[in-house]
Amino acid sequence: MKLNIAKTGLFLLLLSACLLLIPGCGENKNSSDAADGPAVPAVTETEEPPNEEPVAVASPYSAPLTGMPLEEPLTRRPLALMINNAPAARPQSGLFGADIVYEVLAEGGVTRLVSIFHSNADEAKIGPIRSIRPYMIELGESYHGVLVHAGASNDAYAVLQRQHKEDLDEITNAGAYFWRDKSRKAPHNLYSNVEQLMEGAAKRGYATEDTEVPTYTFREPNDIIEGEAASSVEIKFQLENYKVKYEYDTQTNLYKRYINGSPHTDLETGETLTAANVVVLGADHKVLDEVGRLAVDLELGGQAVLFQGGKMIRGEWIHRADDVIRFVKDNEEIPFVPGTTYFNVVPNQPDFDSHLSIN
Secondary structure, eight states: OHHHHHHHHHHHHHHHHHHHHHHHHTOOTTSOOGGGSSOOOOOOTTOOOOOOOOOOOOOSEEOTTTOOEESSOOOBOOEEEEEEOSGGGOSOBSGGGOSEEEEEEOSTTOEEEEEEESSSOSSOOBBOBOOBOHHHHHHHHHTTOEEEESOBOHHHHHHHHHTTOOEEETTTTOGGGOEEOTTSOTTTTEEBOHHHHHHHHHHTTOOOBOSOOOOOOBOOTTOOOOSEEOSEEEEEOSOTTOEEEEEEETTTTEEEEEETTEEOBOTTTOOBOEESEEEEEEEOEEEOSTTOOEEEOOSSOEEEEEEETTEEEEEEEEOOTTSOOEEEETTEEOOBOSSOEEEEEEEOSSOGGGGEEEO
16 A cells, blocks of 8 residues: 555656646747746748838939929929919919919009929919010029010010010910910910920920029928018008918918908919918019009119018018029028918018018
């Protein structure tokens, strides 16, 4: 009986030892030893590495007039289109594609939009297109643009012909590259697009490429804009019933454009026109004749205000030979926010600030 008890005790002892050793029996040979920490399962061939977020790569190219990224270098020459802004011409088409827009007085208190197209709107309908003035020639050529218009004042025709300017005039030399929209009344129904106009420029023997277009400086995404808080600016060019307003939208960081209290929209999309930067500059204006044609001094420089990022910066505008108009403060150029810039040229009379209402 004692012998049986001994055998039973020995059997139980061996069984306990075996149970203690079982967890180690199934270990993979590649696993860490228990003394070094918990075992790490081996990666099998069917397992895939964890997904990783793609790293954003900054574009090496940007548009010289907007600072917006481009996939390849921009070599196309700009076009400077004279866009009708009379009440009967609104809403216009294609202004969303403009890199730069100048609003300047024509006659009778109505303004015209000198619109520089460079990096956008290859096939977009643009217009209505109207006539040109000498100071509009100056603006368009400062960007190396082919001048696009339908007719001109006598003084402007004299400049175009005497100085052999490179222009596309629907009336005299390039009618095939424009079209009339029968749904609108003449003369507020003349249109074209970048593709046809570049074709017309080539046909006329003008250069269609230009790698020396003047370049603005632009802010980085996290730049802090130093200036006075300003949510809107209303601009009176000449007539009390002809006012333009820009309101800052904090959601988009853009300025929405209004005329006489109503949104200034695009005919094709119905969307309100916007700008990343709004510049108001004062220039000397002189009436030339009984029709009210003007001479506008765009060389002297003077007072200017820049609106960007919900801030207002007071400074000056300068225009050196062979360059574009630039906004400076304390003799240093202030960078623009990337995007479209609207320049609004108001008379210095009776004084610059009398044309502005800022909130």
